[in-house]
Amino acid sequence: MSVDAAQTGQLLTLLTIAFALGLDAFSLGIGIGLKGIRKLDILKLGAVVAAFHMLMPLLGLAAGQAVSGLLGSVATKAGGLLLLLLGGHMVYSSLRREHTVQFDHRSAFGMLLLALGVSIDSFSVGVSLGMFAADLVMTVLLFGFFGGAMSITGLLLGRKVGIGLGEYGETCGGAILFAFGVMFLL
Template identity: 70%
Template sequence: MIEASLQAGQLLTLLIIAVALGMDAFSLGIGIGLRGIAVFDILKMSALIALFHILMPLMGMFTGQYVSTLLGGVATTVAGGLLLLLGAHMIYSSLRGDAVQSINHRTIWGMLLFALSVSIDSFSVGISLGMFAADVAITVLLFGFFGGVMSILGLLLGRRVGTSLGEYGEACGGVILFTFGILFIL
């Protein structure tokens, strides 16, 4: 009886962490969706984000306690810096128009950059969970599922709102990413 309640408590904790980590993907999705994105690109990017939300905590869980003390805050700061740069670049390119080439989220490098920026904090969470001997399979599957689903929801919401914002959509998306970058760093 006690072990069943401990397992239920661990599952609930993992669900809450998965949703919290998925919120980064959701907010990024809104920012990118505001620029306009095709449905096929939504599926590709969400699948890549889900994959990164599986791989990053998996690597973190196997890295262990030593690295946790070194990289715990650094991973969040790096993720915040990436979001700051992406957001600033989106704002700048929307204001400058065609004179500046923005980061293309349709390319593999653009998708990798966006997926990394929202899943790097999963690495440090994975390190922490590795110290507590969390079930690896359940953990990474939950993280991947919620990262993918929440990125789809954010991309679709941003796409819908972006059509009504027109040319200001990219600037609004950049402001969202920039704001989340500041919040990560603080």
């Protein structure tokens, strides 16, 4: 196999993985966007998600190969549980119509928690990629680009659809996050 074919194969593999990891950010974006979000907050959250999609594989690579099997399943379950809790809380608070403590995606803690929830899979993928000779810079940049771009796309799409849904937008968004959380846990 020639060097060019190997590099093309590696690029296509990394693009596929980056896209798959970005789908988590996209689904989160739709859920949060349905709840209603300002354009400035979309850019902030997109940037934080992109940064976490770059940081987590680096941490995963540093964690080493020895624990890759354990971390892969634990990371997926932790991300699923986080999305399940966030989605459940959104549905509960929207259906109760009472004043409940809302999860604030605009706060620094809220953004970090959301970004961690959707990028934790990048950590386990980073551990797995550490076993191969993947181009580190290309990997990190692709993961960051797809994570950020797909979260922004999901936020904008959710925001647009959420305007038409009115008060039911938060319920729909929470249900989407809840469903993705269940899928990660199964």
